[in-house]
Amino acid sequence: MDIYQRIREEAYEANMALPRMGLVKFTFGNASAADRQRQVFAIKPSGVPYEELSPDKMVIVNFSGEKIAGHLRPSSDTLTHAVLYSHWPDIGGIVHTHSTFATAWAQALRSIPIYGTTHADHALIDIPCTPPMPDEWIRGNYEYQTGMQIIQYFQEKSLNYHEIPMVLVGSHAPFTWGETVSKAVYHSAILEEIAYMAYLTEQIHLGGRNAGQPPRLKPALIQKHYERKHGSQAYYGQQMPDEA
Amino acid sequence: MDIYQRIREEAYEANMALPRMGLVKFTFGNASAADRQRQVFAIKPSGVPYEELSPDKMVIVNFSGEKIAGHLRPSSDTLTHAVLYSHWPDIGGIVHTHSTFATAWAQALRSIPIYGTTHADHALIDIPCTPPMPDEWIRGNYEYQTGMQIIQYFQEKSLNYHEIPMVLVGSHAPFTWGETVSKAVYHSAILEEIAYMAYLTEQIHLGGRNAGQPPRLKPALIQKHYERKHGSQAYYGQQMPDEA
Amino acid sequence: MDIYQRIREEAYEANMALPRMGLVKFTFGNASAADRQRQVFAIKPSGVPYEELSPDKMVIVNFSGEKIAGHLRPSSDTLTHAVLYSHWPDIGGIVHTHSTFATAWAQALRSIPIYGTTHADHALIDIPCTPPMPDEWIRGNYEYQTGMQIIQYFQEKSLNYHEIPMVLVGSHAPFTWGETVSKAVYHSAILEEIAYMAYLTEQIHLGGRNAGQPPRLKPALIQKHYERKHGSQAYYGQQMPDEA
Amino acid sequence: MDIYQRIREEAYEANMALPRMGLVKFTFGNASAADRQRQVFAIKPSGVPYEELSPDKMVIVNFSGEKIAGHLRPSSDTLTHAVLYSHWPDIGGIVHTHSTFATAWAQALRSIPIYGTTHADHALIDIPCTPPMPDEWIRGNYEYQTGMQIIQYFQEKSLNYHEIPMVLVGSHAPFTWGETVSKAVYHSAILEEIAYMAYLTEQIHLGGRNAGQPPRLKPALIQKHYERKHGSQAYYGQQMPDEA
Numbered sequence: 001m002d003i004y005q006r007i008r009e010e011a012y013e014a015n016m017a018l019p020r021m022g023l024v025k026f027t028f029g030n031a032s033a034a035d036r037q038r039q040v041f042a043i044k045p046s047g048v049p050y051e052e053l054s055p056d057k058m059v060i061v062n063f064s065g066e067k068i069a070g071h072l073r074p075s076s077d078t079l080t081h082a083v084l085y086s087h088w089p090d091i092g093g094i095v096h097t098h099s100t101f102a103t104a105w106a107q108a109l110r111s112i113p114i115y116g117t118t119h120a121d122h123a124l125i126d127i128p129c130t131p132p133m134p135d136e137w138i139r140g141n142y143e144y145q146t147g148m149q150i151i152q153y154f155q156e157k158s159l160n161y162h163e164i165p166m167v168l169v170g171s172h173a174p175f176t177w178g179e180t181v182s183k184a185v186y187h188s189a190i191l192e193e194i195a196y197m198a199y200l201t202e203q204i205h206l207g208g209r210n211a212g213q214p215p216r217l218k219p220a221l222i223q224k225h226y227e228r229k230h231g232s233q234a235y236y237g238q239q240m241p242d243e244a
Numbered sequence: 245m246d247i248y249q250r251i252r253e254e255a256y257e258a259n260m261a262l263p264r265m266g267l268v269k270f271t272f273g274n275a276s277a278a279d280r281q282r283q284v285f286a287i288k289p290s291g292v293p294y295e296e297l298s299p300d301k302m303v304i305v306n307f308s309g310e311k312i313a314g315h316l317r318p319s320s321d322t323l324t325h326a327v328l329y330s331h332w333p334d335i336g337g338i339v340h341t342h343s344t345f346a347t348a349w350a351q352a353l354r355s356i357p358i359y360g361t362t363h364a365d366h367a368l369i370d371i372p373c374t375p376p377m378p379d380e381w382i383r384g385n386y387e388y389q390t391g392m393q394i395i396q397y398f399q400e401k402s403l404n405y406h407e408i409p410m411v412l413v414g415s416h417a418p419f420t421w422g423e424t425v426s427k428a429v430y431h432s433a434i435l436e437e438i439a440y441m442a443y444l445t446e447q448i449h450l451g452g453r454n455a456g457q458p459p460r461l462k463p464a465l466i467q468k469h470y471e472r473k474h475g476s477q478a479y480y481g482q483q484m485p486d487e488a
Numbered sequence: 489m490d491i492y493q494r495i496r497e498e499a500y501e502a503n504m505a506l507p508r509m510g511l512v513k514f515t516f517g518n519a520s521a522a523d524r525q526r527q528v529f530a531i532k533p534s535g536v537p538y539e540e541l542s543p544d545k546m547v548i549v550n551f552s553g554e555k556i557a558g559h560l561r562p563s564s565d566t567l568t569h570a571v572l573y574s575h576w577p578d579i580g581g582i583v584h585t586h587s588t589f590a591t592a593w594a595q596a597l598r599s600i601p602i603y604g605t606t607h608a609d610h611a612l613i614d615i616p617c618t619p620p621m622p623d624e625w626i627r628g629n630y631e632y633q634t635g636m637q638i639i640q641y642f643q644e645k646s647l648n649y650h651e652i653p654m655v656l657v658g659s660h661a662p663f664t665w666g667e668t669v670s671k672a673v674y675h676s677a678i679l680e681e682i683a684y685m686a687y688l689t690e691q692i693h694l695g696g697r698n699a700g701q702p703p704r705l706k707p708a709l710i711q712k713h714y715e716r717k718h719g720s721q722a723y724y725g726q727q728m729p730d731e732a
Numbered sequence: 733m734d735i736y737q738r739i740r741e742e743a744y745e746a747n748m749a750l751p752r753m754g755l756v757k758f759t760f761g762n763a764s765a766a767d768r769q770r771q772v773f774a775i776k777p778s779g780v781p782y783e784e785l786s787p788d789k790m791v792i793v794n795f796s797g798e799k800i801a802g803h804l805r806p807s808s809d810t811l812t813h814a815v816l817y818s819h820w821p822d823i824g825g826i827v828h829t830h831s832t833f834a835t836a837w838a839q840a841l842r843s844i845p846i847y848g849t850t851h852a853d854h855a856l857i858d859i860p861c862t863p864p865m866p867d868e869w870i871r872g873n874y875e876y877q878t879g880m881q882i883i884q885y886f887q888e889k890s891l892n893y894h895e896i897p898m899v900l901v902g903s904h905a906p907f908t909w910g911e912t913v914s915k916a917v918y919h920s921a922i923l924e925e926i927a928y929m930a931y932l933t934e935q936i937h938l939g940g941r942n943a944g945q946p947p948r949l950k951p952a953l954i955q956k957h958y959e960r961k962h963g964s965q966a967y968y969g970q971q972m973p974d975e976a
């Protein structure tokens with residue numbers, strides 16, 4: 001029995017979910033699942049079509065980004081995953097997509113303003129977008145630097161990766177994470193919907209010939225919606241807060 | 245035989261229709277069906293994935309919002325449903341979604357202007373959007389206040405819940421209702437289409453470099469379209485007006 | 489053997505194609521097929537869900553709009569169809585939809601400018617949009633007047649119903665026609681795509697911060713594309729011009 | 733055994749992929765596959781519905797545009813394909829579509845600015861859009877001139893058809909190509925996604941009330957993303973650069 005079987009299967013299922021949910025076209029995305037005890041993760045091989053994937057084709061990589069097991073070359077974004085796993089102890093899965101609306105915000109170099117409760121149900125603040133990366137980082141160890149830029153951006157802005165499980169890498173596309181890779185997939189889908197709705201909100205504001213941007217959601221409403229799903233007194237879902 | 249079987253099945257069918265019709269993603273929505281004689285309704289349990297639902301998992305709640313039967317916790321929006329049922333005697337079903345276009349109008353805090361006959365076929369006026377809720381309501385019994393805000397808004401603006409079976413809760417998302425929950429589902433789908441078309445109408449107006457907003461539909465045309473479907477001399481469909 | 493069997497079947501197939509092609513939601517549309525020798529047409533019954541339709545439920549109506557055969561009430565738009573059949577001798581089928589993009593142009597009261605060859609492949613001019621109808625027409629025999637408005641608008645503007653097999657009824661939605669009802673369905677689908685592309689063309693023009701509207705297609709290119717499909721020297725498709 | 737069997741099958745598969753991938757409606761598109769040794773290509777017959785196609789219905793044409801084998805008339809765009817094959821020795825397949833977003837950019841007569849890494853993964857520069865064609869070319873041998881305009885535009889602008897395997901023909905629609913027709917199909921799908929994202933990027937820029945257009949992608953990032961997929965040191969996919 002392969003000791004990596006669990007993460008191989010989780011990573012496989014997550015990767016297969018991405019095109020099915022319309023979040024990934026062709027090979028533009030990757031998901032990984034971590035085994036925190038062994039300090040390794042299973043990730044999609046690079047450039048292999050989704051229909052040819054299987055759990056045993058997932059590549060096992062350690063948190064320094066070195067291949068541990070597998071015949072194929074891991075995703076070209078592997079080092080970004082490794083950096084996030086090695087810096088953030090509570091994440092068990094990471095997803096990268098080029099989903100259409102989230103990517104368009106990243107290309108516009110804009111954070112996604114918090115305009116409604118659908119957003120507040122999942123994040124307390126605007127979805128952050130990192131600034132363009134300095135040229136020396138791009139020309140150097142690019143995928144490693146992409147991970148480091150995310151980590152440093154969260155530190156500088158005092159963002160909490162538990163509270164905001166998603167980021168737009170400016171000019172590029174989103175990364176999301178979660179306790180498990182299936183939560184990371186969920187966050188990718190949520191992000192795409194939030195990005196779509198925020199885009200429409202601004203267009204509808206323009207269509208009504210209103211000045212400026214739409215107002216952000218009231219702090220009391222942000223707090224309420226986030227707390228009812230994620231707070232210590234959460235009452236959404238079937239688990240009592242003390243069970244969560 | 246369970247005395248709540250009819251409403252359990254109606255609520256179940258309505259909840260299952262929502263993701264199939266593209267109106268709800270994940271668990272972002274809920275439908276309820278009322279038994280007006282017993283003053284109770286069946287509603288979706290909170291946070292349970294649609295694929296795991298069944299009629300017997302629907303939760304039975306009275307019009308004060310108290311659980312009467314069922315093992316699961318009801319939808320977190322249950323009190324909003326309860327308030328609407330207790331104030332409006334002629335509704336037998338309620339639906340809440342975060343459907344993309346309707347939610348974007350709610351996030352933009354705009355009522356949807358009546359621009360065409362597709363709108364007039366279903367409502368005589370702009371689809372109302374409530375203003376942002378005061379902070380004390382949000383921090384208090386939020387879901388109850390959401391229902392009360394809708395009731396009060398309809399009273400203040402002299403809106404008739406028979407003539408306008410839908411509302412946008414500002415910053416949040418739509419609620420719709422009807423004589424039966426299947427009509428409420430239909431109204432959610434119609435609202436989404438009206439919201440989509442009104443958004444496009446304004447964008448096309450902008451694209452033609454026209455000033456201001458597009459003109460609203462002529463009163464005579466509003467009257468004509470609404471009456472031919474809903475008036476005392478209605479001639480749409482197969483029922484004669486006196487049969488309706 | 490029912491003498492109306494051919495038009496019943498053609499009308500049935502056309503009506504069923506509309507929701508399948510995404511052109512009609514619920515019961516918002518209708519298609520009819522004419523038997524020009526008998527001066528009658530088969531049309532969808534009013535307000536009957538598509539899944540309950542069958543050829544024998546089609547209603548047979550003459551060109552004055554009187555029901556000739558069938559148990560059900562015909563579409564509420566029947567008189568509009570009758571007027572078009574009685575005025576235009578060469579059409580064998582008519583389709584009415586509320587397809588999203590075409591309807592949005594109708595609601596914006598704008599004709600669709602001819603911006604590209606996809607448009608020119610099917611029509612030589614802008615897709616016409618009729619102005620708002622006078623109140624007395626609306627309050628009178630509305631559906632008859634809708635047909636008359638289309639006929640008169642084409643006369644006034646010297647439009648040729650062979651060359652432009654589609655119209656937007658202002659504030660309402662499109663009607664299309666053709667030699668056969670299956671061609672009328674095709675024209676509805678083409679119109680929706682032309683409406684979508686023209687909307688995007690103007691938005692992309694705006695996004696590039698260009699003044700005014702995009703330029704219309706060059707006359708030489710309009711002529712070329714229309715002629716290669718429809719002209720006396722057409723070379724698109726498998727029929728030689730003399731066979732067409 | 734038909735000596736053209738390979739290209740018949742490749743062209744057939746590519747043509748069938750276009751509607752399945754949502755890139756072509758009705759008969760608005762065509763794909764061809766070349767046999768460079770025999771200097772011929774297989775192309776879709778003109779105006780034949782996709783469901784009636786088969787490999788043996790593909791028409792065999794030489795690089796001067798003359799039919800070599802086949803009972804049907806070839807696509808009306810055949811001469812455009814012939815011109816591209818005869819001028820560019822390294823292409824083995826060509827695709828023409830009227831895909832919605834790419835066509836809208838062509839109708840707006842705008843090249844698609846390079847706004848993000850999804851674009852840079854496939855092309856180093858803006859997706860070029862040719863200017864409106866002179867009237868004498870349109871009235872002359874139009875499809876031949878369409879091909880010549882593409883060739884000349886690439887020469888004038890010093891564009892490399894290996895590095896930018898796609899073009900928007902102004903007012904008309906896109907053409908793409910590749911070493912094989914299946915790569916040309918892939919490029920058509922990529923182009924549509926790039927066109928969609930660039931449109932959204934500009935709209936999101938507008939929605940944020942920013943002046944001008946969004947900034948183009950940094951040269952270092954363009955270089956990095958293009959090189960990691962296509963450069964001599966490429967590390968995307970499973971082939972080592974020296975195997976590529």
